[in-house]
Amino acid sequence: MASLHNAYAVIMAGGKGERFWPLSTSRRPKQLLALAGGQPLILQAVDRLQGLVPPERVLIVTNESLVAPIQGMLGEGSPVGVLGEPVGRDTAAAIAAGAAWIKRRDPQAVFCVMTADHIIGDLPIFRDTLTRGLALCAENDVLMTIGIAPSEPSSAYGYIEAGGLWKRSGHIDFFKAKRFVEKPDAATARDYLATGRYAWNSGMFVWSVRSIQKAFAEFHPVLAGKIAAWAACPDDAAFRRALELDFPALEKISIDYAVMEKAGNIVVCMGAFAWDDVGSWPALEAHLPKDAAGNASLGDVEAFDSASNIVVSEGRLTALVGVKDLVVVQADGVTLVCDKSRSQEIKSLLSNLRAQKSRDAIL
Amino acid sequence: MASLHNAYAVIMAGGKGERFWPLSTSRRPKQLLALAGGQPLILQAVDRLQGLVPPERVLIVTNESLVAPIQGMLGEGSPVGVLGEPVGRDTAAAIAAGAAWIKRRDPQAVFCVMTADHIIGDLPIFRDTLTRGLALCAENDVLMTIGIAPSEPSSAYGYIEAGGLWKRSGHIDFFKAKRFVEKPDAATARDYLATGRYAWNSGMFVWSVRSIQKAFAEFHPVLAGKIAAWAACPDDAAFRRALELDFPALEKISIDYAVMEKAGNIVVCMGAFAWDDVGSWPALEAHLPKDAAGNASLGDVEAFDSASNIVVSEGRLTALVGVKDLVVVQADGVTLVCDKSRSQEIKSLLSNLRAQKSRDAIL
Numbered sequence: 001m002a003s004l005h006n007a008y009a010v011i012m013a014g015g016k017g018e019r020f021w022p023l024s025t026s027r028r029p030k031q032l033l034a035l036a037g038g039q040p041l042i043l044q045a046v047d048r049l050q051g052l053v054p055p056e057r058v059l060i061v062t063n064e065s066l067v068a069p070i071q072g073m074l075g076e077g078s079p080v081g082v083l084g085e086p087v088g089r090d091t092a093a094a095i096a097a098g099a100a101w102i103k104r105r106d107p108q109a110v111f112c113v114m115t116a117d118h119i120i121g122d123l124p125i126f127r128d129t130l131t132r133g134l135a136l137c138a139e140n141d142v143l144m145t146i147g148i149a150p151s152e153p154s155s156a157y158g159y160i161e162a163g164g165l166w167k168r169s170g171h172i173d174f175f176k177a178k179r180f181v182e183k184p185d186a187a188t189a190r191d192y193l194a195t196g197r198y199a200w201n202s203g204m205f206v207w208s209v210r211s212i213q214k215a216f217a218e219f220h221p222v223l224a225g226k227i228a229a230w231a232a233c234p235d236d237a238a239f240r241r242a243l244e245l246d247f248p249a250l251e252k253i254s255i256d257y258a259v260m261e262k263a264g265n266i267v268v269c270m271g272a273f274a275w276d277d278v279g280s281w282p283a284l285e286a287h288l289p290k291d292a293a294g295n296a297s298l299g300d301v302e303a304f305d306s307a308s309n310i311v312v313s314e315g316r317l318t319a320l321v322g323v324k325d326l327v328v329v330q331a332d333g334v335t336l337v338c339d340k341s342r343s344q345e346i347k348s349l350l351s352n353l354r355a356q357k358s359r360d361a362i363l
Numbered sequence: 364m365a366s367l368h369n370a371y372a373v374i375m376a377g378g379k380g381e382r383f384w385p386l387s388t389s390r391r392p393k394q395l396l397a398l399a400g401g402q403p404l405i406l407q408a409v410d411r412l413q414g415l416v417p418p419e420r421v422l423i424v425t426n427e428s429l430v431a432p433i434q435g436m437l438g439e440g441s442p443v444g445v446l447g448e449p450v451g452r453d454t455a456a457a458i459a460a461g462a463a464w465i466k467r468r469d470p471q472a473v474f475c476v477m478t479a480d481h482i483i484g485d486l487p488i489f490r491d492t493l494t495r496g497l498a499l500c501a502e503n504d505v506l507m508t509i510g511i512a513p514s515e516p517s518s519a520y521g522y523i524e525a526g527g528l529w530k531r532s533g534h535i536d537f538f539k540a541k542r543f544v545e546k547p548d549a550a551t552a553r554d555y556l557a558t559g560r561y562a563w564n565s566g567m568f569v570w571s572v573r574s575i576q577k578a579f580a581e582f583h584p585v586l587a588g589k590i591a592a593w594a595a596c597p598d599d600a601a602f603r604r605a606l607e608l609d610f611p612a613l614e615k616i617s618i619d620y621a622v623m624e625k626a627g628n629i630v631v632c633m634g635a636f637a638w639d640d641v642g643s644w645p646a647l648e649a650h651l652p653k654d655a656a657g658n659a660s661l662g663d664v665e666a667f668d669s670a671s672n673i674v675v676s677e678g679r680l681t682a683l684v685g686v687k688d689l690v691v692v693q694a695d696g697v698t699l700v701c702d703k704s705r706s707q708e709i710k711s712l713l714s715n716l717r718a719q720k721s722r723d724a725i726l
Contacts, residue, residue: 022680316695317722319698319716322704323701323702330698334680336684338684338686348667349665
């Protein structure tokens with residue numbers, strides 16, 4: 001399928017990614033790391049849109065402090081837009097800002113909302129799904145979520161229950177969405193998987209500027225008003241000034257809560273491409289090369305009589321002797337050693353560290 | 364007891380200390396590290412001689428490559444001598460060089476041979492033992508070893524069996540030595556401890572220049588000849604040139620094998636001061652401060668729900684989550700994670716690394 005002349009993309013790159021500390025920090029969150037695939041995840045997210053949306057119609061929305069590092073990664077002269085949020089106000093406000101940026105360029109546009117810090121495979125299927133989704137959303141007043149056909153009964157993701165078939169495009173079925181459900185327990189997740197009617201909520205969406213503005217008008221009128229006001233700014237400088245003035249007062253709310261769980265015109269597909277939000281060190285294991293003893297590693301690592309460890313070394317060397325089932329990370333003068341089954345407790349460690357003023361430099 | 368006017372000290376500082384890798388490297392071996400006590404071990408070895416031997420009569424013998432770093436640690440204008448061995452030829456040659464250096468200054472001198480990389484406590488007892496040993500050796504043709512009264516049946520040390528009482532000085536008994544024994548197994552070590560007649564071989568000795576030269580003449584004539592030749596050098600430059608010419612051809616042999624295990628005039632005391640050669644990461648545990656969960660640490664360390672680890676951090680931070688019984692060391696961009704019971708295998712790891720040319724910089 002040919003790409004649309006009025007297709008845009010907003011890449012959401014505001015994540016803090018503290019689960020990958022100490023490799024990720026506030027100055028270098030997960031989306032800026034080359035966790036797999038050799039390139040920073042944010043660049044992979046841009047490259048993934050090749051043939052789908054031309055780079056001058058791609059907008060990265062991120063923390064103000066990450067604008068310069070991301071521009072540096074994109075390289076001088078890159079036509080990709082990078083917009084800094086004056087303060088973080090969650091995904092509804094970020095999407096509203098992106099919608100206004102696009103509306104200033106083409107009020108008839110259709111756009112996809114992409115994530116910056118996920119690992120995606122099977123790119124031809126990914127692109128086909130998005131191309132068809134964009135085409136359908138250009139002609140229909142729907143809010144489309146790109147669901148993922150679950151490969152396992154994960155209790156780490158939210159799910160979307162599919163209802164009746166809405167439209168078929170090529171080999172891809174788009175369904176009316178019945179409901180959004182929060183992360184289920186393991187048993188419930190198994191039930192979901194068995195029905196074949198539930199998709200993982202990937203955080204990727206497709207809609208026209210007109211449809212998302214209409215949905216905001218119904219469910220979050222403040223943001224609908226902001227989209228209209230921001231889009232009416234006479235130039236880029238005025239647009240950025242308006243964001244700076246307006247953002248601090250905006251409600252901190254996700255697009256799921258603000259719109260998706262309330263709207264009646266949601267459609268969902270069962271994305272058949274590989275997708276992983278890589279939400280923790282153990283989740284990264286599947287994406288790293290392994291030695292014969294099952295040690296997954298990134299960077300310069302020597303494992304001596306050690307097995308099943310996850311080792312990431314940005315230093316000169318990380319060496320293991322006689323250990324197993326550990327996460328070992330060395331980055332920028334900080335080393336973390338964590339039992340593989342306890343990686344969810346890194347957050348507790350970080351909140352302890354945050355209480356110590358002198359730790360700011362490493363967080 | 365007053366110190367002698369002709370007492371000297373040779374501090375043997377040639378050790379490679381690879382057991383403390385990656386904190387210790389060839390460029391910064393154990394004796395240059397502040398493993399405990401806040402100061403580099405070599406400076407502690409110098410300071411320990413205060414009141415016993417004045418600094419201008421102290422000579423550090425070390426690898427040529429460590430002369431400059433050690434002089435840097437001593438500080439500009441330090442009167443302590445630092446002599447570089449042109450090549451490493453074990454302790455017999457190093458002691459012969461030290462004996463010649465002293466003989467050039469005072470052929471009637473008596474000197475103690477001290478170690479640079481051990482941790483010693485109870486300094487008043489240490490100094491009293493050495494002062495009395497030096498006085499006895501100034502007047503008697505003996506080779507004195509400063510044995511250590513064992514505090515546990517260690518199989519990590521060699522032992523010296525004491526025979527009959529030779530002389531008593533103050534509260535200190537000096538015995539005729541019966542024999543040197545290699546590191547025993549655990550059962551034998553327990554037997555030794557039970558008899559009260561065995562001392563740990565600390566590698567510290569006392570003797571006069573005349574007595575050690577006489578012993579070399581009997582058991583290692585080549586080195587006896589070298590002491591005579593080196594001592595006859597007209598100036599320091601000639602002395603150093605002679606060492607450079609002679610050292611490469613010298614036999615690589617320890618003072619124990621070359622002299623001590625053969626001579627009949629060995630005496631030994633049961634040093635009643637705390638002494639530890641700190642031969643491994645686990646041995647360091649006793650010398651580091653511990654938190655409530657038994658984590659021993661040096662440097663910036665955060666242990667979260669972790670117990671009984673040994674953590675040394677020269678980086679910005681080393682953090683543990685949910686781990687126990689590990690040795691974790693971060694130094695100069697290299698991190699080691701080793702099971703506490705497996706630290707003897709660090710040597711195997713290093714020989715693996717040595718086979719990789721590109722690793723030279725971290726070894």
